[in-house]
Amino acid sequence: MSYLDPKTVNRQWILNRRPQGAVVRTDFDYVEGTVPSVADGDVLVRSLYFGYDASQRIWLTEDGGYMKPIMPGEPMRCMGIGQVVESRNPDYQPGDLVEGFMSWQDYAIVRADGPMPLRHLPKADFPLSWNLGVFGVGGLTAFFGVTDGLKVKEGDTVVVSAATGATGGLACQIARLLGAKKVIGIAGGADKCRWVVENVGCDACVDYKDPTWTAKIAELAPDGVDAYFDNVGGDMLDEMFLLMAPQGRILICGAMSQGYTGVKVQGPTNYMRICTHQLTVQGILLFFYAAKIPQAAQQIGQWVMEGKLRVTENRHAGFEKAPDLLPTMFTGKDPGKLVLHVADPA
Ligand SMILES: NC(=O)c1ccc[n+]([C@@H]2O[C@H](COP(=O)([O-])OP(=O)(O)OC[C@H]3O[C@@H](n4cnc5c(N)ncnc54)[C@H](OP(=O)(O)O)[C@@H]3O)[C@@H](O)[C@H]2O)c1
Known part of the structure; x- marks a missing residue:
């Protein structure tokens, strides 16, 4: 079941053209769409954080590199953290916090399978956004x-x-x-x-x-x-x-x-x-390491708790900033993991 009002606006940043050379803000358009409907097997997720990775620029090429290319008209893909609002997949329940491939929109149907399946996030004492950085x-x-x-x-x-x-x-x-x-x-x-x-x-x-x-x-x-x-x-x-x-x-x-x-x-x-x-x-x-991620995250968590690993975030806030931050990956941004806070969990 979903707690969504049917009139809920779904803000999106859509690719309007393939970038030529460096990616720029005007390669994306802001649009307001509707919340997608959920079919069998689907998980509908509300976005909380967007992570930035240099590889997003490869996904914007015609070839797409190691993933399917993002097509003009589609929302920009990213790694993100979200909260399940509706699910027709028995492995995910409304309220669950998850990390995986998302996109620059408030609400998205997220694939639970694939090479990096949608990951349940454990309750933890560290900030949620660290799941995109030190645990991401x-x-x-x-x-x-x-x-x-x-x-x-x-x-x-x-x-x-x-x-x-x-x-x-x-x-x-x-x-x-x-x-x-x-x-x-x-x-x-x-x-x-x-x-x-x-x-x-x-x-x-x-x-x-x-x-x-x-x-x-x-x-x-x-x-x-x-x-x-x-x-x-x-x-x-x-x-x-x-x-x-x-x-x-x-x-x-x-x-x-x-x-x-x-x-x-x-x-x-x-x-x-x-x-x-x-x-x-x-x-x-x-x-290629997907099956070993839980073990690795455990070891990383132990080092973090023991104060042996220092975590640095380059954190920003506001959905409107999503396309402005991507070019900074290539122009000498501040140290640490670049993340954008979009919303808080319900
Ligand atoms: N293979 C995988 O599975 C995998 C997974 C994660 C990341 N990666 C790769 O790992 C690399 C780092 O990713 P990240 O997420 O850590 O990125 P990041 O946080 O943005 O760091 C990238 C750094 O690269 C430096 N840089 C940018 N342009 C440069 C240039 N022309 N010459 C030298 N340094 C330059 C910048 O540092 P300065 O300000 O010092 O120039 C920047 O801080 C990327 O190439 C990414 O694709 C690969």
């Missing part, structure tokens, strides 16, 4: 990337790019928790580098806008880098091949430098280092 895509990818992808171990020298980001900031801290000897962050500008050292447990942070950044990493890691968590790709990844220790490991998590405007990206030219230094280069996509 960024935190979980950092966890699986550092523990399973890079297999960071005691004594390793680890480098993490985009270290102020939702994923990078947690990857730095998890590498430290696993006993890395040295953790070096990479970020853009002196203030951000200071933030990384003070907030995510890095021994040092190197400013990639400084033309001597590679020499600085070479100085900080005289025996080479054992594990590199790559969120940036492009020239940075190319240079990092030259800084790796023999038998080092590289995790390809993202390619922020490429803007995600298409499927073709700049590949590395120094890749023969994979051969000469017997490097391991591995990718990560959180979908």
Whole structure:
């Protein structure tokens, strides 16, 4: 059953055209629609929080990357937190708090199946929005990337790019928790580098806008880098091949430098280092870890409760801001997980 008034307005941000190059606010139109009706198996969810992920830009391309492309006329897809208002699926009841693929609208029919099924959120002492950050895509990818992808171990020298980001900031801290000897962050500008050292447990942070950044990493890691968590790709990844220790490991998590405007990206030219230094280069996509998410969330929760993982949110409020925030993912936003508060639970 639903508590909705049939005249309830459903605010939506609809894609009006495919972005050319960088995504801009005017790629979206504000419209007021109706609340969708619920068929067998459906779950109708009211949006509470929208999360921001760089991959949303890939979903806006004609190809869509690893997911179905968003079509002009459709509301913008995002990871979100919501509350079930009506359900014809026995696994979800009105009032349940859930996280999963949602969209920029007040009310949406949300798929309960798929590669990242709609997840029930447990009652917890931490803020609900953390389910998009430390317990969401960024935190979980950092966890699986550092523990399973890079297999960071005691004594390793680890480098993490985009270290102020939702994923990078947690990857730095998890590498430290696993006993890395040295953790070096990479970020853009002196203030951000200071933030990384003070907030995510890095021994040092190197400013990639400084033309001597590679020499600085070479100085900080005289025996080479054992594990590199790559969120940036492009020239940075190319240079990092030259800084790796023999038998080092590289995790390809993202390619922020490429803007995600298409499927073709700049590949590395120094890749023969994979051969000469017997490097391991591995990718990560959180979908492949879906079955292991509950276990990972438990470990992350324990670290958070013990004060071993510091959580940073870059939090905004107001449905009207949804399209303004997306471009900031690529233009040097403030540290932490970017989230938009849309409504409170009933
Ligand atoms: N494979 C997966 O399953 C998976 C899951 C989650 C995230 N990811 C990827 O992980 C990466 C980080 O995601 P996130 O959610 O942590 O994003 P985020 O919080 O927005 O952080 C991204 C950071 O990237 C940096 N950046 C942006 N453009 C850059 C450039 N041209 N060169 C160098 N750094 C740049 C910015 O830091 P500065 O201000 O320091 O420049 C920004 O803070 C993304 O590439 C994302 O696609 C992958």
